[in-house]
Amino acid sequence: MNQIYPYLSSSNVIFFNSMQRATKKRVFEEACLAFQMSGVAHTQVFEALYARERLGNNAIGAGVTLPHCEIEGLKRPLITIVLLQRPIHIDPPPYDNKPVDIFFFLIVPKTDNDDEYLPLLRECIAMLENKTLCADLRKAENAVEICSAIMNWTAPTVLARESQEDALENEWDLLNEEVKAQRKEEEESLVVAAVENNA
Structure with a gap:
């Protein structure tokens, strides 16, 4: 199959x-x-x-x-x-x-x-x-x-292995994007907090 x-x-x-x-x-x-x-x-x-x-x-x-x-x-x-x-x-x-x-x-x-x-x-x-x-x-x-x-x-089994590797790579890329987005949110929150404290 x-x-x-x-x-x-x-x-x-x-x-x-x-x-x-x-x-x-x-x-x-x-x-x-x-x-x-x-x-x-x-x-x-x-x-x-x-x-x-x-x-x-x-x-x-x-x-x-x-x-x-x-x-x-x-x-x-x-x-x-x-x-x-x-x-x-x-x-x-x-x-x-x-x-x-x-x-x-x-x-x-x-x-x-x-x-x-x-x-x-x-x-x-x-x-x-x-x-x-x-x-x-x-x-x-x-x-x-x-x-x-x-x-x-x-x-061929090599194709199945390549497909698994591609899936893992895509999963890793998505995870990295999520981490970057979360960091950006945290940085923006810190900036907002700093501005509020200065005010």
């Missing part, structure tokens, strides 16, 4: 057959239509994904890419997977210049904490770098098999 599976629905798994003419834009359109069925405005998610694409390449290599972005007002992360029977070349090209046939879309809620969903993104990258898992996705014949393959994938 992993933290990815709960955010994937079989209705958000899309197969392109060899008769369909796939382009990067068309794949993104199909993914955004699936997100729209989950309650996210098509235009909003399409523009956010493409804006993130312009910042840098999201391709992992070996025929896999991970377009992702933050969405204002989203309640929980959502995933859509698009699998192509025939790989396509995308722009910007992946570091290995290989055509892509697995598009794994991840959208997460926009929050004040930029690192909140970093562990989930790390886990997605680790999963998509797993050659066995990707082979299972490529030979899957339906959405149930895709979901099953992802559900049965186990994240």
Whole structure:
């Protein structure tokens, strides 16, 4: 089990057959239509994904890419997977210049904490770098098999350890902020008391 599976629905798994003419834009359109069925405005998610694409390449290599972005007002992360029977070349090209046939879309809620969903993104990258898992996705014949393959994938223990360390670091930062705020309050109270005594 992993933290990815709960955010994937079989209705958000899309197969392109060899008769369909796939382009990067068309794949993104199909993914955004699936997100729209989950309650996210098509235009909003399409523009956010493409804006993130312009910042840098999201391709992992070996025929896999991970377009992702933050969405204002989203309640929980959502995933859509698009699998192509025939790989396509995308722009910007992946570091290995290989055509892509697995598009794994991840959208997460926009929050004040930029690192909140970093562990989930790390886990997605680790999963998509797993050659066995990707082979299972490529030979899957339906959405149930895709979901099953992802559900049965186990994240490396190092990722769980990093997530715990991130959580502890965030907790420590919050504690430090509370201590600073308390000290500031105490200092302000002393200043007020000193002014009152002088008066």
